[in-house]
Amino acid sequence: DIQMTQSPSSVSASVGDRVTITCRASQGISSWLAWYQQKPGKAPKLLIYAASSLQSGVPSRFSGSGSGTDFTLTISSLQPEDFATYYCQQANSFPQTFGQGTKVEIK
Amino acid sequence: EVQLVESGGGLVQPGGSLRLSCAASGFTFSSYSMNWVRQAPGKGLEWVSYISSSSSTIYYADSVKGRFTISRDNAKNSLYLQMNSLRDEDTAVYYCARDQELSFFDYWGQGTLVTVSS
Numbered sequence: 077d078i079q080m081t082q083s084p085s086s087v088s089a090s091v092g093d094r095v096t097i098t099c100r101a102s103q104g105i106s107s108w109l110a111w112y113q114q115k116p117g118k119a120p121k122l123l124i125y126a127a128s129s130l131q132s133g134v135p136s137r138f139s140g141s142g143s144g145t146d147f148t149l150t151i152s153s154l155q156p157e158d159f160a161t162y163y164c165q166q167a168n169s170f171p172q173t174f175g176q177g178t179k180v181e182i183k
Numbered sequence: 184e185v186q187l188v189e190s191g192g193g194l195v196q197p198g199g200s201l202r203l204s205c206a207a208s209g210f211t212f213s214s215y216s217m218n219w220v221r222q223a224p225g226k227g228l229e230w231v232s233y234i235s236s237s238s239s240t241i242y243y244a245d246s247v248k249g250r251f252t253i254s255r256d257n258a259k260n261s262l263y264l265q266m267n268s269l270r271d272e273d274t275a276v277y278y279c280a281r282d283q284e285l286s287f288f289d290y291w292g293q294g295t296l297v298t299v300s301s
Binding site for chain 1 (some may be wrong): 285
């Protein structure tokens with residue numbers, strides 16, 4: 077199975093900050109990577125797919141980059157509604173696997 | 184509007200069975216692959232099972248293989264997960280998720296809680 081490792085596990089940031097979350101795959105997955113946002117008690121929401129494609133309706137302050145084994149989710153200017161947990165997911169092969177999550181907290 | 188609504192969760196004893204359902208609307212259900220994803224309390228996301236649009240291809244996570252069965256009824260726009268021989272560690276919120284053409288999950292239901300406890 078492909079292991080997905082996110083860092084950091086949590087980050088404290090202020091409104092307006094630039095936040096970067098990284099995700100590393102245990103083997104190459106080309107661009108078969110997605111990022112999801114999850115708020116407490118809610119279902120995950122797709123933000124980025126195919127490593128860098130913005131899902132329809134998602135604000136442009138979210139961006140993704142990377143290929144192979146190393147990927148990044150960037151929030152260019154953190155907004156109050158962005159405080160949540162973020163997960164990466166590889167769709168290169170079954171079983172599809174998720175990272176352990178990164179909690180973005182208010183500083 | 185795409186909607187996925189899960190049902191069938193509840194409290195069950197270890198070794199018991201439960202059948203989850205996911206009712207889909209707002210899109211051509213028969214054209215999309217579907218998945219079940221679960222989340223144990225306070226934990227991360229775990230993919231559980233995949234079924235292709237025609238049911239011809241099915242995959243399971245090792246943790247549920249041999250115990251869970253995924254199925255669908257395209258005429259009823261419904262997805263199912265039959266869960267047998269349930270264990271404490273199966274306790275989780277179970278989500279159904281639509282498989283975007285590139286195998287990412289673009290729509291999710293609200294989830295249904297399964298609690299396995301004596």
